[in-house]
Structures are given as structure tokens and as C-alpha cells.
Amino acid sequence: MSIFKFSKSKILCVGDIILDSYIEGEVERISPEAPIPVFNFLSERFVLGGAGNVVRNVCAGGGKCHLISVIGTDKESENIKSLIKENSLLSANLIAEKNRVTTVKKRHFSGQQQILRVDYEVKNDISQKTQDQIYALYEKKIQDFDIIILSDYNKGLLTISLTKKLINLAKRLKKIIIVDPKRKSFEIYKGANIITPNYNELLNTSNKNLHSDKSEEKLISSISNELIKKFSFSAIITTRSSKGISIVSRDKKVFNLSSKALEVFDVSGAGDTFVAYLALATSSGMELEESSVIANKAAGISVGKFGTASVSVNEIFGNIEKNKKLFSLGEAKKKLEIIKKSNKIGFTNGCFDLIHSGHVNYLINSKKYCDFLILALNSDLSIKKIKGKDRPIINEDDRVKILSSFDFIDMIIVFSEENPLKLITTLKPDIMFKGKDYKLKDVVGSKEVSSWGGETKLIDYEKGKSTTKLINRIRNEA
Template sequence: MPKSAASSAKSANSLVAAVRQLRRGTVLVVGDVMLDRYVYGRVSRVSPEAPVPVLAVERELALPGGAGNVVRNLTALGAAVAFVSVVGDDQPGSDLTGLIGGQPRVEPWLLVQGGRATTTKTRFVASGQHLMRADHEQASPIHPRLADRLVRIATDAVAATSVVVLSDYQKGVLSGDVAARIIAAARTAGRPVVVEPKGGELARFTGADLIVPEAEALATATGLPVGTEAELAAACIALKHTYKLGAVLVPRGPDGLTLVHGQDEVLHLRAEASDQHDPAGASDAVVAVLAASLAAGLKLVTAAELAAVAITIVTRKAGIAVVRDDELIEAMTPGLNAKRKMVTVAYAAEMVERWRHRGWRIGLLHLSEGGGEAWSSALMEEARGWCDRLLVAVGGGGGINMADWPMVDLLAECTGQSNEALLRLFRPDILVHGPAAVPLGLDDENLLAEWGGRLCRPEHPQAA
């Protein structure tokens, strides 16, 4: 093996070993939580009342957003989390309490302020495109007495965790001197503080160990240009000295990230290039990976290297998504492309939702056990031509040879499940049928038609 290849393999193995340590971390997250709602549907006509599209709603989804998305990412990495935030005494606040409390390894402290509106962002989506977003929020500072209680709870939680994350979306939780008091408590306890600021006055975070601003916020805070890597590094150094910060890390989307640490050492890390890029939630994933890494005792440079891999993963996903520890490992392990396609039914359902969010036409081929041998790559290529993404479901590992075929996007291992069950779970646009496919039930085509799906066969490329 050439020296460069050996070095690369050694580095990848070292990072994989680092990922496996993330589950040891315990992290305190304090910040602005919000409810992210998604309303999905189809647009087929314009309203007669005004020149606007009519969205025929098909489904809705609610997720914790803001600091809540940092929590989601931390739990996806396997870390334990204590979460302190504020919600209103309204239905969105109640919904958030249930969503946060239902996550594994999370100890939530969601304080309620009477008369305050819980921040809620509702996105209306059709064919993978956002039609509009409606926001309900009250961004004023939380009540002083509630702020005192929040600081007391956070101070107590500092002792039980290894790293503190301050996630500031400028919705009022970390306003005034709240952030400074929590940073002081963390310093007293010897706990590092990671800050995720969404704009605003950064002086509140003076003395933090690591701050993760976006490039635009960095430029605003320093008054310096950030158009090139050299300019970005200079702005990071200026910010670091101005606010007595331990380090500054700036995520740069598909370009990777820039880290300034120690004695103003500069590190530019690249993300893997991709023709798909969705920046939503990327900084939350980066902050979570950094915090989980530091909580597990990893060095900052190693944490940054893992964060660069996380950027590659999360920006390839549609919408506000999370990065899991197994995804980090797979991304850094050569030769796992075929294995990566072989997933559980539950994971396949998650991937299908991401595909649908991008507006892609989804095809499903449900094969009987051992049925993969009846299909040639030519037949599969024909089936792939009817859709943007093709999911093959097969029992007993009978389609393992298909994992290497580029026309198969995902291979789900399932045994004994009916077409009806998989149709209801995946809601494909195209149901592929042909050799060794599971026989169709009496109502399968009617069920498929409920959401405008079609049945296609290799011997008849058009809709059956």
C-alpha cells in the first residue's frame, strides 16, 4: 500500500474508533427550542380567490427545532443529554414537551412561561419545494424570575454533564446575562462551553471555549470580509481575541469548515463534494458532533474532523435532518457502499421520506425470498427508468447481489410482509412487478391509486 493510502486508511480507522466513543458523552444543552412543522401535499390548481397555489394536504410532520434539533443530533450520536429551555403555555409547547421527552437518553427541563407563544415554524411543501413558511413566535427576553430559575437548573446540571452547549436562536432564552452566568458556572466546574450563535451580539459569550458562528454572522461581528479562506481565518482570529474565546469554528457547507484554535492555528477541512446540498440544520449537526466529541474526551482537532464528515452527510439530506453515529462510520469506511444500501425496513422508511421531501419519484420492488436471482441488471435498469429512486424489498437476504447494482438505491431486508403493509409504509409512486415479485393482493392497485401511484412491469414499460 502506498504511504499516502496507508496514512489515509490509518486516519480513517482512527476516526472510526473516535466515533465509537461518542456514546460515552454527557452534554447539557441550554437554548431556544422551537417546533418545526411540515405540511406536505400536492399542487394541481390555482385558487379562484387569488393567484396562489392550492395545496392539497396529504400529511403533516412535527419535530423539535432550534436547540431541540441539537438535542436530536446528540441522541442520534448516542450521547446522553440534559436539556433546559422555555416554552409557552400553549399547544405547541405541549407538543414540544412530548416530542423532547420521548427521545432516548434525554432529561428535559422545559420551563413554561404563561402568556408566552412557543416559537413555531410551519413549512408548506409540494414536490420537494417550499411554497411558504409561516412563523409564530415571541422573541422578547424571558421573564427575569424565570431566567433566574433557568440559570439555577442549568448550574446544577453542569456538574452532572461533561460539556455545555449554548444554542442561541435569538428567541429570548439566552438574552441579557443568562449566557454569561452559565459560562461562569461552567468555568467554575471545569466544563467546556460550546456556543452556537445565530447572529446577535456575541459579547454575551465572552470566555466560551468554542464558538460556531456562520460566516455571515462572523462578518457582521468583526466587520471583516470572509470571502476567501485567508479572510475567513483572519476574521476568526479577530473574533477569538476580541471575546477571549478558546477557539472559533465556522461551517462552510459543501466547502467544509475552518477552525482557529490554540495559538491562532488555522485548519481548513474539506467536505466531500456532492451535487446535492441542503444546508438546513447543518450547524446543529456540527455543534452536536463537536460537543459529543469533547464530552467523550476527544481532542478538538479530531472533533473538527468528525464535524467535517457530518457536514457531508447532513447537507445531502433533505430538510432539517440529523447525523447518526453509524452514518459517520459508514462515510469513513472504504468499501461499504454496497453494504450501506442494505438497511432495515425502518431505516428505509426514513430514507423514503427524505427522497419524497426532495420531490423524487419513488419506486418499490417487493421480491419474494430468494427472488433476486430472477432479475438481471438489464431488467432492473428498466425498472429504475420509471422512477428517481428505487427501493428493493426482499426477504431472507435473497437480493444481496443487487446491492452492487448502481440502479438499486436501497435494499431493505424484510420477511413475511405483505405488499399492502409495505405500500402503506412507503407510499411509492411506482410499484414495480415482475419475476419473483410478491403476488399482488386484491386491493393493492386500489391502495396504490389512493396517492396517485402506478403499477409497472418490466415487460410493459408503460403503466399497467
């Protein structure tokens, strides 16, 4: 079963639920009363927004999710309850406050053009009684879940005192906590593992004048490092719309992932989709960089949809298949005949079983030296011969699907031979990559690559990262 299905993931979400209303109508004339359009109502539909959209996406990814949130006692709260009941993977504790309106965003559309948005909301903090109820529910539920998401739309649920208590309990129980922030100060989230602001949200936490001479990526790195040090975060992932994402971790490593050009139809809810799939991938055992690649892919699909939307696992597979990267040797040779004149062709090979951040960084660094990167992937059969009967952990179909989702890999060829020499001599790459744990003279194909004017480059491996170590750790903890 593909790890993309995330069927064993259990996510607990605490945050501001919103009822998103989409009102369709027609505009055919201007009002005689004022220079404004006359909107003729046709229909209205409702979807879960805010924290509700986060949990919708978790469930669309196949994970089980529980939501703790606050609503009013109005008819809109009944709409929210009905929408939650429709999803078999979603459960919820919704606390009703008598003097609170349910947050609603009513968007009026004519065709695909948004005419007006009307918001109904109360932003003041929830009562102490409600805070105590939320914490009691959270304390009761948390042991049953892998990942905690705090979806903060700054609507009054995640008060300073409550948020600190939620994070402190998660830390004591060694649960990973991910925060999607909407505040100018991140101090309230101190001690959380991962923070996922967009670029503007990150910028708002800092004095921009202190960083005016820096590029966008350096600015993100600088502000993120300040916040990580100040508030003890493990990492900050900044979403940058069409420019991709930037990950800055506690060890000051920076990982920038670009996005493929997409037709952006509607950005509402893309951040919810990102944090949902980040949680799903993290709970399945993926490391931060890998989880971010999957989350970025999901968010990229989301912006191509109308309105607040969820993204399914099948859509992620479809998005990967649309840009097919798996080639036979014959197909690869034909493609290279077309592109080789204007592109520097790179080549690397390996098992890439139980993919970790060391693999990701190795591939990213390899791509820096070429325009088109080919990955020759050992088949299941060849891995068994090399590593033993208990390997691979991840079968070749799933390894291909995971690796195909990485933008820095352009082509994948699965091979069953003892080594990739046949592929190298057939494809004749301009540059070949291998890890620095090899000596140049021992790299299969290096002499052949040199013979046609190419080069072999040894790439640094991330210290302490290896599939064997991961497997041993899992077995020891089982």
C-alpha cells in the same frame, strides 16, 4: 468498542427549542382570487428543531443529553414534550411562560418543493423569574455533564445577563462550553471555549470594508483572531457550506478542512448536527481538529436529508465505508498502476495510536506535497512489539475508521512487519514523508525511493504533542 459510539458522553444543552412542522400537500391549480397556488393539505409531521435538533443529534450519536429550554402553554408545547419523551437518552427541563408562544416553523411542501414557511414566535427576552429558574436548574445539573452547549437562535432565552452567568459558572467549574451563535455581536459569549458560526454569521460581526482585499480564508482568519483576542475565546470554527470549515485557535493556528462534494438536499439543521458531534467528539477526548473532522462528516450527511434531521453513528461509519480506503498490498498495487501516471504518490507510516492534533497537522502538511497520500499503519501486533504490551490504546479497526474519515488520507494499508520497507519497494511512491525528529539517512526506504527518482521529505512535528505524553497525563489524572 469504537470511540465513535460516544456512549459515555454527557452533554448539557441550554437554548431555544423550536417545533419544526412539515406539512405535505398538493398543488394542482392557481387560485381564482389571486395569482397564488392552491395548497391542498395531505399530512403534517413534527420534529424537534433549534436546540431540540442539537440534542436529537447528541442522542443519535449515542450520548446522553439534558436540555433546558422555554416553551409556551399552547398545544405546540405538548407536541414538544411528547417528542422528548420518545427518546430514552434525552431528558429535559422545559419552563412554560404564560404569555409566550412556543416557537414553531411550519414548512409547506408539495413533493420536494417548499412552497411556504410560516413562523410563530416571540423574540422578546424571557422574564427575570424564568431566567432565575433556568440558572437554578443549570447550577444543579452542570456538575453531571462533560460539555455545555449554548444553542442561541436569538429567540429571547439566552439574554445578555443569563448568558454571562452560564458561561462564568462553566468557567469556574472548568467545563468546556460550546456556543452556536445567531447574533451580530459575540460579546455576549465572552469567555466561552468554542464558537461555531457559519461564514455569514462571522462576517456580520465585523466591518466588511476593512477586509475587502482579503481572500475568504484570510478574511476568516483575520476576523476570528480579532474576536478571539477581544472576547477570550479558545477557538472559532467557521462552517463554510460546501467549502468545508476553518478553525482558528487562540495560538493563531489556522486549520482549513475541505468538504467532499455532496448532493445538498436541505441545509436546515446542519449547524445543529455539527455542534452536536463536535461536543460528542470533544467529550470523548478528541482534540479540536479531530473533533471538527467528525462533526464536519456528520453535517455533510445531514445536508443530504430532507428537513431537520439527525445523523446516527452508523451513518458516519457507512459514509466512511462508502469511500473505502483500507487496501491490502495487492489491491493497493493494482490501484496505483491505474492512477500513478497522473498523480504524485506520497507515502508515510506510523502507529497513529490515540490520534492527536500533531498527527493531524503532520498528515495535512504531507498531503500538500502529493496528490494521493498512502498511510501504512502499524498493526496491533507490531505496536505491541515496538511499544510494549499495554499498547495500542486504540485497536487497529478503530484507528482505521478514524483515519479513514480524514479527507487528506487516500489509502490505508495495515502492516505487521518490523518496518514498511516491503510496502515501499512494492508501491514505489514518488515522495515519502517522515517527521523531522528523524535524520534522512536513518529513514527506512529513503535510499530505495531515491533509486527510482523519488524523494524523502521531513515534515515538522507540532511541539509538545505526543501519544506517550497524552497517555502519561491520563494515567496521572486517573
